[in-house]
Amino acid sequence: MIPVSIVIITKNEAALIANCITACKPISDDIIIIDNDSTDYTPKIAESLGCRVFLENWDGYGANKNKGGLLAKYDWILSIDADEIPDAELITALHQLSFNDSKVVYDIKFKTYFGKKIIQYGSWGNNHKIRLFNRIHVKWSNSKVHETLLLPNFTNIKRLKGHIDHFTVQSVQEFYQKANHYANLSTEQYLINNKKNVFLKLYLSPIFGFIKNYIIRLGFLDGAEGLDIALITYKNTWSKYYRLKQLQRKLDSLSTKTHIIKDFDMEYK
Structure with missing residues (x-):
């Protein structure tokens, strides 16, 4: 394992969460679920798969992701959503990192799906996001929606090999x-x-x-x-x-x- 904690915020993700967690387990021994009043079996599924589950009030996407960062075992945080799956190349790239420079953040390519179809153009195509960072220097904005990472001026952005499959909607x-x-x-x-x-x-x-x-x-x-x-x-x-x-x-x-x-x-x- 690598010194990275994975933070996932959830609400009624029972149909997706098991696949997400299973894909993340080769990356980290510390997967944190911040759950917002799920009425399905999301928390129980996550607990059965060895995650640390916390039932939290909803204060917005950014605020709840920060809650997970504060509860993390490691300073390095990989932010994943329940409908996202890291591919094998990305997992290999993560294991090859040294994690010796806390001022670096890592940008990851996304492949976004509409149902079973990969969207290659428009606003969903050629998408990439910073999702791996050190909580000593970086945190999420407290926006309720469209949260962004607050990056210091000295931040060094690097691109990782591999990608995350994002199964955003089915219909x-x-x-x-x-x-x-x-x-x-x-x-x-x-x-x-x-x-x-x-x-x-x-x-x-x-x-x-x-x-x-x-x-x-x-x-x-x-x-x-x-x-x-x-x-x-x-x-x-x-x-x-x-x-x-x-x-x-x-x-x-x-x-x-x-x-x-x-x-x-x-x-x-």
Whole structure:
């Protein structure tokens, strides 16, 4: 084994988690599951496969991944999702690392699947992410969604051989449900961050995103799946900004009413 802890956050991943853990066991003797109120057998399956399972409140993707990092046996953290499988070449590459430089982070190539089909173009194609890092210097942002790693200026990024197979969705219906879930989380995050220029984002970002995904990045070459990805991504982008606009209107209305009430109270005091 190598001095790496694997952190996986889960919720109702019983259909996927066993394959993920089995693929990760040749890498590490410390696999940590941060579970968020699963109503299926996810925690029991993980425990039966020798993982350390922690039932935690949901504070967002980044925050919960950081919880796993704090509970890790080793300083080196490999972040994996329940629907991801490291391939044999990547596992071999991990075993060949020296882990003697804590300032290095490792970028890993991803192969993303729509059902059983590998998506090679569009926003899902040619994908790679930093997933191996040392917790002494690096942690996740506390964003509820679309979390990113906070990298110091001295960070040295290296690419690993091999890849991670990402079985992201099995059907159009599942993809739509996931996209809707992420749209809700994004709206909440945008509201917290007081995001502005919602009008322009609402009408321009969805169109630009579709053109970039389907045409510029050649998503149309992935056939029906490429079109489904582009269309649902378009709708997801429009939906999150529409919801944000509606929420901001409600908040502005409440703020105005509160201001009027305060002025009224002051006038008659």
